[in-house]
Amino acid sequence: MSEKPTISKAELAELFRGFIDPAFVIDDAETMKPYECDGMSMYCEMPLLVVLPETVSQVQDVMRTCARHKVPVVARGAGTGLSAGAMPHAEGIVLSLAKFNRxxxxxxxxxxxxxxxxxxxxxxxxxxxxxxxxxxxxxxxxxxxxxxxxxxxxxxxxxxxxxxxxxxxxxxxxxxxxxxxxxxxxxxxxxxxxxxxxxxxxxxxxxxxxxxxxxxxxxxKPEIAQVVMAGFDNVQQAGDAVGGIIAHGIIPGGLEMMDGHAIVAADDFAKAGYPRDAKALLLCEVDGTEEEVHEHIEQAEALFRKLGATSVRTSQSEEERALLWKGRKSAFPAVGRISPDYYCMDGTIPRSQLAHVLTEMEKMSEEFGLRVANVFHAGDGNLHPLILFDANVPGEFERTEAFGSKILELCVAVGGCITGEHGVGVEKIRQMAIQFNDDELAQFRDVKAAFDPDGILNPGKGVPTLRFCQEYRSLEHKQHDIHSNADSTHG
Amino acid sequence: MADLSKQIQDQVLSARNAGTKLNIVAGGSKSFMGRAADPDASELNVADHSGIIDYHPVELVLTVRAGTTLKEIEATLAEQGQSLHFEPPRFGDQSTIGGTLACNLSGPARPWAGSVRDQVLGVKLINGKGEHLKFGGQVMKNVAGYDVSRLQAGAMGTLGVMTEISLKVMPQPAASLTLVREMAADQVIEYMNARAAEPKPLSAACWLDGRVYLRLSGAKSAVEATARQWEGEVLEEAEDFWQQLRDQQHGFFNRSEPLWRFSVGATAKQPPLDGAWLIDWAGAQRWYSGDAEKPRLQQWAREAGGQVSLFRGGNRDGEVMHHQPEVLAGLQKRLKSAFDPDGIFNPGRLYSWL
CATH class of the missing domain: 3.30.465.10 (Uridine Diphospho-n-acetylenolpyruvylglucosamine Reductase; domain 3)
Structure with missing residues (x-):
């Protein structure tokens, strides 16, 4: 963790205005407000200052200044991240790279x-x-x-x-x-x-x-791409069909799965013509040369039918391909329409564990009293459960977070990991202690120190401190004891 | 075929306590690479720490102990119609996956299929404190923590002893075919890159002895259709050609002069240097056998947007890797200390100063 900065906000702003256009050294609360969070808006913090340098040498000067005065620096791009990795530090600056857009x-x-x-x-x-x-x-x-x-x-x-x-x-x-x-x-x-x-x-x-x-x-750019859509009566069959395609030697350009909740929400939103009664939907895109795509699409259609698909449809035009994808690509906003808020998780699991994980998740959904819809990058095992909640109901976000945490623990338990592509940021920093032991986390901290000995780059993100882990584990332990006691009472 | 990780850990701990150094060795097939091993260091042989731990063809994931030979891995994968797509060179039957990753070695398919580093999903390693640590995992997407697994690629064992490696594996292509035609070295760079910019199933592109070789791999119909569209004769016994290139058994690799490896921008013009050349990876990897001095070779590598290293032969007591600027050298020294604070592993093997 970084030490306390050795400079006041006003002094720091003055220093930055010495080499950055003063209009891009922002220190008033109103103009800084949009920077208080990234795409993970549940986590907010106001920074000391926001700076928007325009040249690399200005970035170098920003870093020299911050290193000298031990001021935390949070770099920021478009702020679309989903793990609060660009959430500001209260005693630090946001270093926006928005002007580097060429x-x-x-x-x-x-x-x-x-x-x-x-x-x-x-x-x-x-x-x-x-x-x-x-x-x-x-x-x-x-x-x-x-x-x-x-x-x-x-x-x-x-x-x-x-x-x-x-x-x-x-x-x-x-x-x-x-x-x-x-x-x-x-x-x-x-x-x-x-x-x-x-x-x-x-x-x-x-x-x-x-x-x-x-x-x-x-x-x-591939000469051609076509997508096969296949509906299934259950998730297990759809999961087996994914394995079947890969075992057949076809590596699709994209291979996506949605569960029943996500199918209906996405179809309501995009009118993509999805089979609304299906319990699982696969979108399998094959791209390459015309000959290759033709050969593989025929094989994929036959395989899906053989493996129990209740419906199979292949895009016959670019428009149809775009429509079939539109549902999947708008799955998040679509789910947003059926619930006041949703919380997107990002675990990765071995594909063979999919049915087990979804079944367990259904149980948890009942336990926590929260609905969950699933979209899944089936080809690479990256699962995005969307937990539906209402932030205006007191305690519901906390319950959502607890549910999410259980999902990530389950991912690790079946051989997967806590984040496939969204990053750890602030959001999953507690779960780092599930995936890694204390020695491994200490090794990460040593790697960090090799680059940033004073810990001023994005402090509080990515890798938890030792003390943080110990407190988290001891808390988990207590909760586990309470659960075990409760279970034995039920028994 | 045994789990010797506990014994390896004990050896590391005793070396640490005794203040001695260790040279990590498995098959020993790549001992010619890097700088000469420190004669004062004792050998830590991990060849017997081998065996396939987990293999699920449908998941496309393989987990093996680091001392497992490429031969054993490839035989196992072939039974399921799969392979290591990065085509690692086999300098002998005893070449292991651990050594392949430590040296970051990949074969002709590399620009299209990715390198060994690209296919790594996770490693277990014993650091210089004797701690057995696990990084990454057995899934294709994993962004929790720093990518310590891929950091090992090219580190030549200076950061720890790898004990387990998980890799992405891929199905073997249904069909493969090679086109060959005569071409001068000054035309071939543009030719190979222009072909690589087409959406065709190219899987290797190499130039040797005045001929350019393009391999097509994938669905049979696609390979055959592309072969009809592109110029060149179909090469008979193409598999032998690519195998010899991959395993560096071709006569080119037996010359008496030192062998240098350039990893440069694929479109860089060939330099006017006397000696023999082999151009692979559509221009991104170039082999030079000749007597030019390192400063001159480094100068050209820089101009070509890349780096050079002394791969085989020559002076193994000097620096064999491309010169590292001060900031990068500083970072690598500090990373070394972060993993191996007492400098136990492979001293001086990568750089004289590490």
């Missing part, structure tokens, strides 16, 4: 692009389109989220099984270290000598440095 170059022959960190994810593919190229990872927030944030979170999307996560699609980053040094990690080549620092930086949630430039790989 695509610096696209090299169509080398299939790469140089980007400032504030470039939006979708803008990369839009700019690369005229060369027949695109950028692979496509998180749901891709209209708004930025590549700098994608690097910080190692963002995924619906195409990860075939095209990988952010970590698989980066060549290099330019980084400002905690003491203001500028360094390039990675290269134009596919690997570098020595330890893989690119991998370490990717997904480090702003705890190790400030990314000021990103070089990504671009992929040739």
């Amino acid at each position: 695509i610096l170059s696209i090299d169509p022959l080398a299939r790469s692009a140089r980007l400032q960190p504030g470039v939006r994810n979708l803008a990369i593919s839009e700019a690369a389109d005229r060369f027949g190229l695109y950028y692979g990872p496509d998180p749901s927030s891709q209209i708004a989220c930025t590549i700098g944030g994608n690097v910080a979170e190692n963002s995924g999307g619906v195409h990860c099984l075939k095209y990988g996560l952010t970590v698989h699609n980066l060549l290099s980053v330019e980084l400002v270290t905690v003491d203001g040094e500028l360094v390039t990690i990675g290269s134009d080549g596919l690997d570098c000598c020595g330890m893989d620092l690119m991998a370490l930086m990717t997904g480090s949630e702003g705890l190790l440095g400030i990314v000021t430039e990103v070089q990504v790989k671009l992929l040739p």
Whole structure:
């Protein structure tokens, strides 16, 4: 944890105004208000100051100033994160990279692009389109989220099984270290000598440095993509069908599953023509050359029928493909319509555990008195349970969090993890102690100290302190005892 | 075929208490790589810590002890029609998965199928304090904590002894076919990259002895249709060619001059350096066998947007890796201390100063 800053708010603002346009050193509460949270709006905090530098050398000066005075720094892109990773620190600054929004170059022959960190994810593919190229990872927030944030979170999307996560699609980053040094990690080549620092930086949630430039790989746009939609009477069959496709040797571009609640909500919203009586729905997209897609789509249709699908429909046009996806892509807002609030979880599980996990989740849903709808990146095991609640009912969010925590514990227990793509941030910092033991967490803290010995980069996120873990474990232990006693009374 | 992690842990702890150093060895097939091992360090042999722990073909996930040989892994995967898509070089039957990850070695398919580092999902490792730690996991998406698993790629064992590795595996392609045609070195860079920018099932692109080789892999219909559209003769016995390239058994790799490996921008122009060249990965990996001095090679690697290392032969007592700028060297030293505070593991193997 960082020590107390050695400088007042007014002095700090004055220092920043010495090298940043004073209009972009924000210190009044009203203008700072939009920065109090990211996409995880349940967690809010007002920062000391917000700064929006416009050049890399200004970012270096911001870091030098903050390092000298031990002022916490929270880097921020578009603020679409879902784990409160960009929630401000009360004694620190928000370092917004919003002004770094230029695509610096696209090299169509080398299939790469140089980007400032504030470039939006979708803008990369839009700019690369005229060369027949695109950028692979496509998180749901891709209209708004930025590549700098994608690097910080190692963002995924619906195409990860075939095209990988952010970590698989980066060549290099330019980084400002905690003491203001500028360094390039990675290269134009596919690997570098020595330890893989690119991998370490990717997904480090702003705890190790400030990314000021990103070089990504671009992929040739597939000639054609088609999606097969298959409805099933139960989740087990749908899960088996996913395994069946993969065992057959087909790696779909996207492979998504929704449960009954999500199907109805998404269909009400998008009018996608989903089988509303199905208990599970698969969307299986195959992309590639025309010959390959034709061959694989036929095989997928036959396999789904053989494995018990009650309905099978294949997109016959780009419009139909877009419509079938529209339901899935709008699943979150669709669920938002049937409940005042929803809380999106992000566990990952081995696919074979899906039916078990969903059954257990149904039991918990009854226990906590809260409904839950599930959307699932079935290809890569990333589960997004949406817990429906009403924040205006006192105690309901707390109950929702407790339910969510139980879901993540279950994910770890079946061999999965607490976060597939949303990051730990503040939100899942308690569950870190479920997935990792004290020695492992201590190793993470030592890694952090190698980059940031005073702990001023995004303090309180990602990796819990030792004391925090001990308190959490002892609390869990007590709750467990209470539960066990209650169970024995029932028995 | 046994779990020796407890014994390995004990050996690390005794080395720590005694203030001695350890050279981690398994198959020993890559002892020619990196800097020469410290003669004062004792050998920590982990070859017997081997065996497949968990393999679910439908999950596309494999978990093995780090001393498991590539041979055993590939035989097991082949029974299920799957493979290690990154085509790691086998410098002998005894090459292990742990050594492959520590040296970050991948074969001809790497630009399309990803590298060994790309396929790693999790590792268990014993750090310099003798703690047995687990990072990552057995699932494809996992962003909890720092990516310590992939950090091991290329670290050459300087951060700890890996004991377990989980990997993503993939189905073998249904069909494969190689096109070959004559081409001069100064034209081939643009040619290979232009092909790679097309949405076709390209899975390897290499240039050697005045010929360019393009391998197509995937659905049979797609491979055959692309072969009709692209120029070149269909190569007979293509599997042998790619196997020799992958395992570095081709005559090119037997030259007496030092062998240098360039990892550079795929479209960088070939440099005017005397010696023999082999261009792989559509230009992103280039092998040079010749007598040019390291400063000159480093200079070109920088201009080509990448790095160079002395892969085989030459002086193994000097620095064999690309020069590290001060900030990166500082970070790597501090990371080394974070994992191995007493500097027990593989001293001087990666850099003289680590």
